[in-house]
Amino acid sequence: MLHIVVLLKPEAPGKGLNATVSVEVEFGVCTVTCGIGIREVLLTSGCPGTEAKCIVRVEECRGPVDCGWGIPISEGLACVKMPCIYIPPENRFKYVWKTLIPNKTAHILPNDSAIMEVCRDTHSVTFQCETQQNGNVIASVKYTVYATTEMETKKSRRTETGQSRRMMTDAILVFCLVTGIIVTVGVIFAMVFMILHWAVVKSIWKSKSGQDNQDKKRANKRSLCNME
Incomplete structure (x- = not known):
């Protein structure tokens, strides 16, 4: 402020x-x-x-006059609708539409409205709209209208990208599901084995516990001898 x-x-x-x-x-x-x-x-x-x-x-x-690249109001496979920069009421300003050609003078179009709709051609075209007031340019914005073939190529690429992403997601889900099933089956087998051979498991635990107690006793005796 x-x-x-x-x-x-x-x-x-x-x-x-x-x-x-x-x-x-x-x-x-x-x-x-x-x-x-x-x-x-x-x-x-x-x-x-x-x-x-x-x-x-x-x-x-x-603000600064150059607004860079704009976003069309609507964009389909056949036509594109592009707006100039203005504030209401729009008839206060003058609008000059141009086609920009590299290394050549810009071509001024007869359209002088705030919104222009063009259909796609066999090659891409860059348009520019200048908003003027009292003979001065107060805003400028550019748009690129891609050719029909390029739009079809982009659409097919987006479709292929979406399909590859879905395939990758499905593969990850399948891997996680298979891993979960394997782990669950392993846990179930381990529990069944422990239930069926509970006596053997219990004796192994007891023998291990006894061995640990004996090791502790030996360690205590050694520490007492060292103190003496």
Whole structure:
């Protein structure tokens, strides 16, 4: 937010003296980062009631002229609809559409509307729209309309990519499922083996426990001997 203090000097009624009144104005964030947009102008002192801020007006704001590459309103396999950059009312501005050709002068098109619809050709074409006001360019945006064959190629590539991703996902799911089944079966076999041979398992645990106790006793005796 940008703060600006404006000093007003209205004449005091009945006194003929000038009184100074301080009014603090705050500018909101512009709705765009390039071209033309709008922003709010807020009053941060002297608002009615208990409001800390109140809107004084809405005004235009400007950013860098070049807005780079735009996104079409609609894009199909046959045609593309592209917008210029503007704010309502759109008839305030003049729109100049051009086709850009590398190493050649841009060709100006007869279309002067804010939105242009073109159908795809046998080769890709780059379009540019300049929004002008009072003879000055205030915004510029470019679009590339790909050829029909290129769109079909991109569509087939997206389809192949989606299919390969689905196949990879299915393979991972199958691997996880098979691994889970193997682990579950192994656990079941181990439990069945322990149940059927419980006596043998119990004797092995006892012998191991006894061996551990004997090892502890020997270790204690050795420590006592070392102390003596």
